[in-house]
Amino acid sequence: MYKILHKQNVAPQVDAVIVDAPYIATNAQAGNFVVLRLHDRGERIPLTIADSDRQKGTITLLFQKIGKTTEEMGRLKAGDTIKDVAGPLGHPTPMKRYGHCVLVGGGIGSATLFPILKGLKEKRNKVTVILGARTEELLVWKDRFKEYANDLVLTTDDGSAGRKGLVTEALKDLIESSNLKIALAVGPIRMMQAVSEVTKPYGLKTLVSLNPVMVEGTGMCGACRVNIAGKTKFACIEGPEFDAHEVDFQELANRLGFYRDEEEQAMKKYKKRCNGRCKK
Numbered sequence: 250m251y252k253i254l255h256k257q258n259v260a261p262q263v264d265a266v267i268v269d270a271p272y273i274a275t276n277a278q279a280g281n282f283v284v285l286r287l288h289d290r291g292e293r294i295p296l297t298i299a300d301s302d303r304q305k306g307t308i309t310l311l312f313q314k315i316g317k318t319t320e321e322m323g324r325l326k327a328g329d330t331i332k333d334v335a336g337p338l339g340h341p342t343p344m345k346r347y348g349h350c351v352l353v354g355g356g357i358g359s360a361t362l363f364p365i366l367k368g369l370k371e372k373r374n375k376v377t378v379i380l381g382a383r384t385e386e387l388l389v390w391k392d393r394f395k396e397y398a399n400d401l402v403l404t405t406d407d408g409s410a411g412r413k414g415l416v417t418e419a420l421k422d423l424i425e426s427s428n429l430k431i432a433l434a435v436g437p438i439r440m441m442q443a444v445s446e447v448t449k450p451y452g453l454k455t456l457v458s459l460n461p462v463m464v465e466g467t468g469m470c471g472a473c474r475v476n477i478a479g480k481t482k483f484a485c486i487e488g489p490e491f492d493a494h495e496v497d498f499q500e501l502a503n504r505l506g507f508y509r510d511e512e513e514q515a516m517k518k519y520k521k522r523c524n525g526r527c528k529k
Contacts, residue, residue, distance in 0.1 A: 355436025
C-alpha cells in the first residue's frame, strides 16, 4: 500500500498527489513514470513522476480526471492509500550539458517537463520553457517553472496569459532568434506533432514523450507499441521519449482511440454505481 500524504487541485479537473514511496523516490530520474493500480479490481494506468524528494521518500503525481480510474483517484484524499505503484519505469531523459535547451509543454503534459527542467539546470544548461493551454487557469505549475527556468514563455489560445496563440508560434520565434541545441516536447499528440514539424526544417534535435496505452509496463503485453522510423518500439521499456522526427503520430493517435467506447462505458457504469457521488 502507498499512502497519499497530500493532495491538491492544481487546475480544473487536474489534481496533484504526494505519495509515500521511498524506493521509487530514491531511484527516480527525470523522464521516469510509474504504473499504478488503485485496488484489487482496478485497471493499471501510467503516470509520469512529476517530482520526487529522496530525503522525504516521496513522489508527486499529476493526473487529469478524464476516465474512470482518474475520476476514482480524484475522490481519494490525504491518508488514503493506493494498492500498487510500480516504478520507476522507462528510460530517463538523457542529461548532459547541451547549451541552450527549450522545453515545450501543453496542458497537463507540462508537469512531465518539470523534473527534466531541474535536471538540465543541474547540468548548467540554459533552459527556456514554453507552456501553452487554452486559457490561463489550465496552465499547470507555471510558478514552479518560473523558479528554475532562465526564461518562461506562456501562451494561451484566448490571450488570458502571456502571448495569444500556439506554443509552435513562440517556438519558431525562439529558434530563429537563439542558438538552440535541443528541444523536448510533452503534451497532446497533435501538439507534439506540430512541434516536430516546426523543428525539423531547422535540423533541431527534438524529443517527445509518448503516452500510448500501457498495461503492465514491462514490455510483455505489447500494448504500448509505437512506430519509430518504421520499426516497432515499446514505449514502456524503450521510451517514453523518442526522436520526434521519427514518430508515426497518426498511428499513435489511431491506437489511442481503440478503446474509446469501452472507456466511455466504464465511466458511465462507475458514475451509476456511485449514484452521483463521483461528482464534486
